Amino acid sequence: MPAFDCPKCGKTHPRGCQGHRSGAPDEPCTKYPIRGGTHCDTHGGRAPQVKAAAARRAEAARLEKAAADLLVEAYGDDVPKVDPTEAILRAVSWKHAEVLALRRMVADLEERERVWGVTKDVQGGKDSGTTFEAKTNIWWAKLGEAERALVDFAAKAIAAGVEERKVRLAEQQGDLVSIALRRILDGLLEALVVAGLTPAMRAVWDEQVPVIVPRELRRVGGGEGS
Structure with a gap:
Protein backbone atom coordinates (compact mmCIF):
# COMPACT_ATOMS: atom_id res chain seq x y z
CA MET A 1 0.00 0.00 0.00
CA GLY A 44 -12.09 0.64 11.65
CA GLY A 45 -10.65 -1.99 9.35
CA ARG A 46 -12.35 -4.73 11.36
CA ALA A 47 -15.86 -3.37 10.78
CA PRO A 48 -17.87 -5.81 8.61
CA GLN A 49 -18.92 -3.17 6.11
CA VAL A 50 -15.34 -1.88 5.81
CA LYS A 51 -13.98 -5.40 5.32
CA ALA A 52 -16.64 -6.11 2.72
CA ALA A 53 -15.84 -2.91 0.81
CA ALA A 54 -12.12 -3.67 1.00
CA ALA A 55 -12.72 -7.19 -0.30
CA ARG A 56 -14.70 -5.79 -3.23
CA ARG A 57 -11.92 -3.33 -4.08
CA ALA A 58 -9.29 -6.06 -3.85
CA GLU A 59 -11.33 -8.35 -6.09
CA ALA A 60 -11.95 -5.54 -8.57
CA ALA A 61 -8.20 -4.84 -8.72
CA ARG A 62 -7.49 -8.53 -9.25
CA LEU A 63 -10.05 -8.75 -12.04
CA GLU A 64 -8.73 -5.62 -13.72
CA LYS A 65 -5.26 -7.17 -13.76
CA ALA A 66 -6.70 -10.45 -15.06
CA ALA A 67 -8.52 -8.60 -17.84
CA ALA A 68 -5.34 -6.69 -18.73
CA ASP A 69 -3.38 -9.96 -18.83
CA LEU A 70 -6.01 -11.47 -21.11
CA LEU A 71 -5.75 -8.51 -23.48
CA VAL A 72 -1.96 -8.66 -23.61
CA GLU A 73 -2.06 -12.40 -24.21
CA ALA A 74 -4.69 -12.08 -26.93
CA TYR A 75 -3.60 -8.90 -28.70
CA GLY A 76 -0.01 -8.22 -27.70
CA ASP A 77 1.44 -5.12 -26.14
CA ASP A 78 3.42 -3.67 -29.04
CA VAL A 79 1.51 -0.48 -29.79
CA PRO A 80 3.11 1.69 -32.50
CA LYS A 81 3.16 5.48 -32.45
CA VAL A 82 0.01 6.97 -33.90
CA ASP A 83 -1.44 10.39 -34.59
CA PRO A 84 -4.25 11.68 -32.31
CA THR A 85 -6.99 10.44 -34.62
CA GLU A 86 -5.47 6.98 -34.77
CA ALA A 87 -5.03 7.03 -30.97
CA ILE A 88 -8.76 7.63 -30.51
CA LEU A 89 -9.60 4.81 -32.89
CA ARG A 90 -7.14 2.51 -31.12
CA ALA A 91 -8.66 3.36 -27.73
CA VAL A 92 -12.06 2.37 -29.09
CA SER A 93 -10.57 -0.85 -30.48
CA TRP A 94 -8.88 -1.81 -27.21
CA LYS A 95 -11.98 -1.05 -25.19
CA HIS A 96 -13.95 -3.18 -27.62
CA ALA A 97 -11.41 -5.98 -27.10
CA GLU A 98 -11.86 -5.64 -23.33
CA VAL A 99 -15.62 -5.92 -23.73
CA LEU A 100 -15.17 -9.10 -25.77
CA ALA A 101 -12.86 -10.60 -23.12
CA LEU A 102 -15.33 -9.80 -20.33
CA ARG A 103 -18.21 -11.19 -22.36
CA ARG A 104 -16.34 -14.48 -22.55
CA MET A 105 -15.98 -14.48 -18.76
CA VAL A 106 -19.69 -13.73 -18.26
CA ALA A 107 -20.64 -16.39 -20.78
CA ASP A 108 -18.84 -18.98 -18.62
CA LEU A 109 -20.99 -18.11 -15.59
CA GLU A 110 -24.01 -20.17 -14.72
CA GLU A 111 -27.27 -18.22 -14.98
CA ARG A 112 -27.67 -18.22 -11.19
CA GLU A 113 -24.09 -17.02 -10.62
CA ARG A 114 -24.82 -13.78 -12.45
CA VAL A 115 -27.19 -12.49 -9.77
CA TRP A 116 -26.42 -14.69 -6.75
CA GLY A 117 -23.19 -15.37 -4.91
CA VAL A 118 -21.08 -15.16 -1.76
CA THR A 119 -21.02 -11.69 -0.21
CA LYS A 120 -19.65 -12.60 3.21
CA ASP A 121 -17.51 -15.45 4.53
CA VAL A 122 -16.57 -15.35 8.23
CA GLN A 123 -14.36 -18.03 9.77
CA GLY A 124 -14.74 -18.48 13.54
CA GLY A 125 -16.63 -16.48 16.14
CA LYS A 126 -20.36 -16.10 16.70
CA ASP A 127 -20.90 -14.61 13.24
CA SER A 128 -19.05 -17.39 11.41
CA GLY A 129 -20.58 -18.71 8.23
CA THR A 130 -21.06 -17.93 4.57
CA THR A 131 -23.66 -15.43 3.40
CA PHE A 132 -25.21 -15.68 -0.05
CA GLU A 133 -27.12 -12.74 -1.47
CA ALA A 134 -28.77 -11.65 -4.68
CA LYS A 135 -26.12 -9.37 -6.13
CA THR A 136 -24.66 -8.76 -9.57
CA ASN A 137 -21.55 -10.86 -10.21
CA ILE A 138 -18.44 -8.68 -10.39
CA TRP A 139 -17.56 -9.97 -13.89
CA TRP A 140 -20.99 -8.90 -15.08
CA ALA A 141 -20.59 -5.53 -13.35
CA LYS A 142 -17.19 -4.99 -14.98
CA LEU A 143 -18.69 -5.88 -18.36
CA GLY A 144 -21.34 -3.20 -17.88
CA GLU A 145 -18.65 -0.65 -16.99
CA ALA A 146 -16.57 -1.59 -20.04
CA GLU A 147 -19.57 -1.39 -22.35
CA ARG A 148 -20.47 2.06 -21.04
CA ALA A 149 -16.86 3.17 -21.49
CA LEU A 150 -16.85 1.82 -25.04
CA VAL A 151 -19.98 3.82 -25.88
CA ASP A 152 -18.37 6.90 -24.32
CA PHE A 153 -15.12 6.43 -26.29
CA ALA A 154 -17.04 5.95 -29.52
CA ALA A 155 -19.16 9.05 -28.89
CA LYS A 156 -16.04 11.12 -28.18
CA ALA A 157 -14.39 9.79 -31.32
CA ILE A 158 -17.36 10.88 -33.41
CA ALA A 159 -17.50 14.25 -31.63
CA ALA A 160 -13.80 14.74 -32.39
CA GLY A 161 -14.54 14.38 -36.07
CA VAL A 162 -12.85 11.02 -36.48
CA GLU A 163 -15.40 9.84 -39.02
CA GLU A 164 -14.97 13.03 -41.05
CA ARG A 165 -11.20 12.57 -40.95
CA LYS A 166 -11.53 8.96 -42.06
CA VAL A 167 -13.68 10.07 -44.98
CA ARG A 168 -11.09 12.65 -46.00
CA LEU A 169 -8.31 10.07 -45.78
CA ALA A 170 -10.37 7.62 -47.80
CA GLU A 171 -10.98 10.28 -50.42
CA GLN A 172 -7.27 11.06 -50.59
CA GLN A 173 -6.48 7.37 -50.92
CA GLY A 174 -9.10 7.10 -53.65
CA ASP A 175 -7.47 9.96 -55.53
CA LEU A 176 -4.11 8.21 -55.34
CA VAL A 177 -5.60 4.93 -56.55
CA SER A 178 -7.31 6.74 -59.41
CA ILE A 179 -4.06 8.42 -60.48
CA ALA A 180 -2.16 5.13 -60.26
CA LEU A 181 -4.80 3.29 -62.30
CA ARG A 182 -4.83 5.96 -64.98
CA ARG A 183 -1.05 5.79 -65.31
CA ILE A 184 -1.14 1.98 -65.44
CA LEU A 185 -3.85 1.96 -68.10
CA ASP A 186 -2.13 4.66 -70.15
CA GLY A 187 1.10 2.70 -70.01
CA LEU A 188 -0.62 -0.52 -71.07
CA LEU A 189 -2.45 1.22 -73.91
CA GLU A 190 0.75 2.82 -75.15
CA ALA A 191 2.47 -0.57 -75.15
CA LEU A 192 -0.42 -2.14 -77.07
CA VAL A 193 -0.40 0.66 -79.65
CA VAL A 194 3.32 0.16 -80.21
CA ALA A 195 2.65 -3.58 -80.60
CA GLY A 196 0.10 -2.93 -83.33
CA LEU A 197 -3.26 -2.42 -81.62
CA THR A 198 -6.04 -2.46 -84.25
CA PRO A 199 -8.89 0.09 -84.31
CA ALA A 200 -11.37 -2.67 -83.37
CA MET A 201 -9.28 -3.67 -80.36
CA ARG A 202 -8.94 -0.01 -79.37
CA ALA A 203 -12.74 0.34 -79.50
CA VAL A 204 -13.13 -2.65 -77.16
CA TRP A 205 -10.52 -1.15 -74.82
CA ASP A 206 -12.30 2.21 -74.67
CA GLU A 207 -15.62 0.49 -74.07
CA GLN A 208 -14.56 -2.00 -71.39
CA VAL A 209 -12.11 0.01 -69.25
CA PRO A 210 -14.85 2.31 -67.82
CA VAL A 211 -16.90 -0.80 -66.97
CA ILE A 212 -14.27 -3.18 -65.62
CA VAL A 213 -12.22 -0.77 -63.49
CA PRO A 214 -15.12 0.61 -61.36
CA ARG A 215 -16.58 -2.87 -60.98
CA GLU A 216 -13.34 -4.36 -59.67
CA LEU A 217 -12.76 -1.41 -57.34
CA ARG A 218 -16.21 -1.98 -55.83
CA ARG A 219 -15.35 -5.63 -55.32
CA VAL A 220 -12.09 -4.80 -53.59
CA GLY A 221 -13.88 -2.28 -51.37
CA GLY A 222 -16.58 -4.78 -50.43
CA GLY A 223 -19.33 -3.00 -52.28
CA GLU A 224 -20.10 -5.89 -54.62
CA GLY A 225 -19.76 -9.63 -54.51
CA SER A 226 -17.14 -11.51 -56.48
Whole structure:
Protein backbone atom coordinates (compact mmCIF):
# COMPACT_ATOMS: atom_id res chain seq x y z
CA MET A 1 0.00 0.00 0.00
CA PRO A 2 1.56 3.36 -0.95
CA ALA A 3 2.02 6.17 1.53
CA PHE A 4 -0.93 8.52 2.01
CA ASP A 5 -0.60 12.32 1.98
CA CYS A 6 -3.26 13.34 4.48
CA PRO A 7 -5.16 16.59 3.83
CA LYS A 8 -6.45 16.55 7.42
CA CYS A 9 -3.15 16.59 9.32
CA GLY A 10 -0.95 17.70 6.44
CA LYS A 11 1.47 14.83 6.98
CA THR A 12 2.35 11.65 5.14
CA HIS A 13 1.04 8.38 6.54
CA PRO A 14 4.07 6.18 5.76
CA ARG A 15 2.31 2.82 5.55
CA GLY A 16 -0.99 3.94 4.07
CA CYS A 17 -3.53 3.73 6.90
CA GLN A 18 -5.51 6.96 6.80
CA GLY A 19 -6.26 6.96 10.52
CA HIS A 20 -4.51 8.95 13.26
CA ARG A 21 -2.95 7.89 16.54
CA SER A 22 -5.20 7.77 19.57
CA GLY A 23 -4.89 10.93 21.63
CA ALA A 24 -2.81 12.59 18.92
CA PRO A 25 -5.18 13.56 16.08
CA ASP A 26 -2.36 15.26 14.16
CA GLU A 27 -0.09 12.21 14.22
CA PRO A 28 -0.42 9.70 11.36
CA CYS A 29 -1.09 6.05 12.02
CA THR A 30 1.99 3.96 11.21
CA LYS A 31 0.18 0.69 10.49
CA TYR A 32 -0.70 -0.91 7.16
CA PRO A 33 -4.36 -0.86 6.09
CA ILE A 34 -6.22 -4.10 5.56
CA ARG A 35 -5.89 -5.58 2.08
CA GLY A 36 -7.96 -3.53 -0.35
CA GLY A 37 -8.84 -1.02 2.36
CA THR A 38 -7.74 2.41 3.53
CA HIS A 39 -7.60 1.83 7.31
CA CYS A 40 -5.89 -0.65 9.61
CA ASP A 41 -7.65 -2.95 12.09
CA THR A 42 -7.32 -0.35 14.85
CA HIS A 43 -8.98 2.41 12.82
CA GLY A 44 -12.09 0.64 11.65
CA GLY A 45 -10.65 -1.99 9.35
CA ARG A 46 -12.35 -4.73 11.36
CA ALA A 47 -15.86 -3.37 10.78
CA PRO A 48 -17.87 -5.81 8.61
CA GLN A 49 -18.92 -3.17 6.11
CA VAL A 50 -15.34 -1.88 5.81
CA LYS A 51 -13.98 -5.40 5.32
CA ALA A 52 -16.64 -6.11 2.72
CA ALA A 53 -15.84 -2.91 0.81
CA ALA A 54 -12.12 -3.67 1.00
CA ALA A 55 -12.72 -7.19 -0.30
CA ARG A 56 -14.70 -5.79 -3.23
CA ARG A 57 -11.92 -3.33 -4.08
CA ALA A 58 -9.29 -6.06 -3.85
CA GLU A 59 -11.33 -8.35 -6.09
CA ALA A 60 -11.95 -5.54 -8.57
CA ALA A 61 -8.20 -4.84 -8.72
CA ARG A 62 -7.49 -8.53 -9.25
CA LEU A 63 -10.05 -8.75 -12.04
CA GLU A 64 -8.73 -5.62 -13.72
CA LYS A 65 -5.26 -7.17 -13.76
CA ALA A 66 -6.70 -10.45 -15.06
CA ALA A 67 -8.52 -8.60 -17.84
CA ALA A 68 -5.34 -6.69 -18.73
CA ASP A 69 -3.38 -9.96 -18.83
CA LEU A 70 -6.01 -11.47 -21.11
CA LEU A 71 -5.75 -8.51 -23.48
CA VAL A 72 -1.96 -8.66 -23.61
CA GLU A 73 -2.06 -12.40 -24.21
CA ALA A 74 -4.69 -12.08 -26.93
CA TYR A 75 -3.60 -8.90 -28.70
CA GLY A 76 -0.01 -8.22 -27.70
CA ASP A 77 1.44 -5.12 -26.14
CA ASP A 78 3.42 -3.67 -29.04
CA VAL A 79 1.51 -0.48 -29.79
CA PRO A 80 3.11 1.69 -32.50
CA LYS A 81 3.16 5.48 -32.45
CA VAL A 82 0.01 6.97 -33.90
CA ASP A 83 -1.44 10.39 -34.59
CA PRO A 84 -4.25 11.68 -32.31
CA THR A 85 -6.99 10.44 -34.62
CA GLU A 86 -5.47 6.98 -34.77
CA ALA A 87 -5.03 7.03 -30.97
CA ILE A 88 -8.76 7.63 -30.51
CA LEU A 89 -9.60 4.81 -32.89
CA ARG A 90 -7.14 2.51 -31.12
CA ALA A 91 -8.66 3.36 -27.73
CA VAL A 92 -12.06 2.37 -29.09
CA SER A 93 -10.57 -0.85 -30.48
CA TRP A 94 -8.88 -1.81 -27.21
CA LYS A 95 -11.98 -1.05 -25.19
CA HIS A 96 -13.95 -3.18 -27.62
CA ALA A 97 -11.41 -5.98 -27.10
CA GLU A 98 -11.86 -5.64 -23.33
CA VAL A 99 -15.62 -5.92 -23.73
CA LEU A 100 -15.17 -9.10 -25.77
CA ALA A 101 -12.86 -10.60 -23.12
CA LEU A 102 -15.33 -9.80 -20.33
CA ARG A 103 -18.21 -11.19 -22.36
CA ARG A 104 -16.34 -14.48 -22.55
CA MET A 105 -15.98 -14.48 -18.76
CA VAL A 106 -19.69 -13.73 -18.26
CA ALA A 107 -20.64 -16.39 -20.78
CA ASP A 108 -18.84 -18.98 -18.62
CA LEU A 109 -20.99 -18.11 -15.59
CA GLU A 110 -24.01 -20.17 -14.72
CA GLU A 111 -27.27 -18.22 -14.98
CA ARG A 112 -27.67 -18.22 -11.19
CA GLU A 113 -24.09 -17.02 -10.62
CA ARG A 114 -24.82 -13.78 -12.45
CA VAL A 115 -27.19 -12.49 -9.77
CA TRP A 116 -26.42 -14.69 -6.75
CA GLY A 117 -23.19 -15.37 -4.91
CA VAL A 118 -21.08 -15.16 -1.76
CA THR A 119 -21.02 -11.69 -0.21
CA LYS A 120 -19.65 -12.60 3.21
CA ASP A 121 -17.51 -15.45 4.53
CA VAL A 122 -16.57 -15.35 8.23
CA GLN A 123 -14.36 -18.03 9.77
CA GLY A 124 -14.74 -18.48 13.54
CA GLY A 125 -16.63 -16.48 16.14
CA LYS A 126 -20.36 -16.10 16.70
CA ASP A 127 -20.90 -14.61 13.24
CA SER A 128 -19.05 -17.39 11.41
CA GLY A 129 -20.58 -18.71 8.23
CA THR A 130 -21.06 -17.93 4.57
CA THR A 131 -23.66 -15.43 3.40
CA PHE A 132 -25.21 -15.68 -0.05
CA GLU A 133 -27.12 -12.74 -1.47
CA ALA A 134 -28.77 -11.65 -4.68
CA LYS A 135 -26.12 -9.37 -6.13
CA THR A 136 -24.66 -8.76 -9.57
CA ASN A 137 -21.55 -10.86 -10.21
CA ILE A 138 -18.44 -8.68 -10.39
CA TRP A 139 -17.56 -9.97 -13.89
CA TRP A 140 -20.99 -8.90 -15.08
CA ALA A 141 -20.59 -5.53 -13.35
CA LYS A 142 -17.19 -4.99 -14.98
CA LEU A 143 -18.69 -5.88 -18.36
CA GLY A 144 -21.34 -3.20 -17.88
CA GLU A 145 -18.65 -0.65 -16.99
CA ALA A 146 -16.57 -1.59 -20.04
CA GLU A 147 -19.57 -1.39 -22.35
CA ARG A 148 -20.47 2.06 -21.04
CA ALA A 149 -16.86 3.17 -21.49
CA LEU A 150 -16.85 1.82 -25.04
CA VAL A 151 -19.98 3.82 -25.88
CA ASP A 152 -18.37 6.90 -24.32
CA PHE A 153 -15.12 6.43 -26.29
CA ALA A 154 -17.04 5.95 -29.52
CA ALA A 155 -19.16 9.05 -28.89
CA LYS A 156 -16.04 11.12 -28.18
CA ALA A 157 -14.39 9.79 -31.32
CA ILE A 158 -17.36 10.88 -33.41
CA ALA A 159 -17.50 14.25 -31.63
CA ALA A 160 -13.80 14.74 -32.39
CA GLY A 161 -14.54 14.38 -36.07
CA VAL A 162 -12.85 11.02 -36.48
CA GLU A 163 -15.40 9.84 -39.02
CA GLU A 164 -14.97 13.03 -41.05
CA ARG A 165 -11.20 12.57 -40.95
CA LYS A 166 -11.53 8.96 -42.06
CA VAL A 167 -13.68 10.07 -44.98
CA ARG A 168 -11.09 12.65 -46.00
CA LEU A 169 -8.31 10.07 -45.78
CA ALA A 170 -10.37 7.62 -47.80
CA GLU A 171 -10.98 10.28 -50.42
CA GLN A 172 -7.27 11.06 -50.59
CA GLN A 173 -6.48 7.37 -50.92
CA GLY A 174 -9.10 7.10 -53.65
CA ASP A 175 -7.47 9.96 -55.53
CA LEU A 176 -4.11 8.21 -55.34
CA VAL A 177 -5.60 4.93 -56.55
CA SER A 178 -7.31 6.74 -59.41
CA ILE A 179 -4.06 8.42 -60.48
CA ALA A 180 -2.16 5.13 -60.26
CA LEU A 181 -4.80 3.29 -62.30
CA ARG A 182 -4.83 5.96 -64.98
CA ARG A 183 -1.05 5.79 -65.31
CA ILE A 184 -1.14 1.98 -65.44
CA LEU A 185 -3.85 1.96 -68.10
CA ASP A 186 -2.13 4.66 -70.15
CA GLY A 187 1.10 2.70 -70.01
CA LEU A 188 -0.62 -0.52 -71.07
CA LEU A 189 -2.45 1.22 -73.91
CA GLU A 190 0.75 2.82 -75.15
CA ALA A 191 2.47 -0.57 -75.15
CA LEU A 192 -0.42 -2.14 -77.07
CA VAL A 193 -0.40 0.66 -79.65
CA VAL A 194 3.32 0.16 -80.21
CA ALA A 195 2.65 -3.58 -80.60
CA GLY A 196 0.10 -2.93 -83.33
CA LEU A 197 -3.26 -2.42 -81.62
CA THR A 198 -6.04 -2.46 -84.25
CA PRO A 199 -8.89 0.09 -84.31
CA ALA A 200 -11.37 -2.67 -83.37
CA MET A 201 -9.28 -3.67 -80.36
CA ARG A 202 -8.94 -0.01 -79.37
CA ALA A 203 -12.74 0.34 -79.50
CA VAL A 204 -13.13 -2.65 -77.16
CA TRP A 205 -10.52 -1.15 -74.82
CA ASP A 206 -12.30 2.21 -74.67
CA GLU A 207 -15.62 0.49 -74.07
CA GLN A 208 -14.56 -2.00 -71.39
CA VAL A 209 -12.11 0.01 -69.25
CA PRO A 210 -14.85 2.31 -67.82
CA VAL A 211 -16.90 -0.80 -66.97
CA ILE A 212 -14.27 -3.18 -65.62
CA VAL A 213 -12.22 -0.77 -63.49
CA PRO A 214 -15.12 0.61 -61.36
CA ARG A 215 -16.58 -2.87 -60.98
CA GLU A 216 -13.34 -4.36 -59.67
CA LEU A 217 -12.76 -1.41 -57.34
CA ARG A 218 -16.21 -1.98 -55.83
CA ARG A 219 -15.35 -5.63 -55.32
CA VAL A 220 -12.09 -4.80 -53.59
CA GLY A 221 -13.88 -2.28 -51.37
CA GLY A 222 -16.58 -4.78 -50.43
CA GLY A 223 -19.33 -3.00 -52.28
CA GLU A 224 -20.10 -5.89 -54.62
CA GLY A 225 -19.76 -9.63 -54.51
CA SER A 226 -17.14 -11.51 -56.48
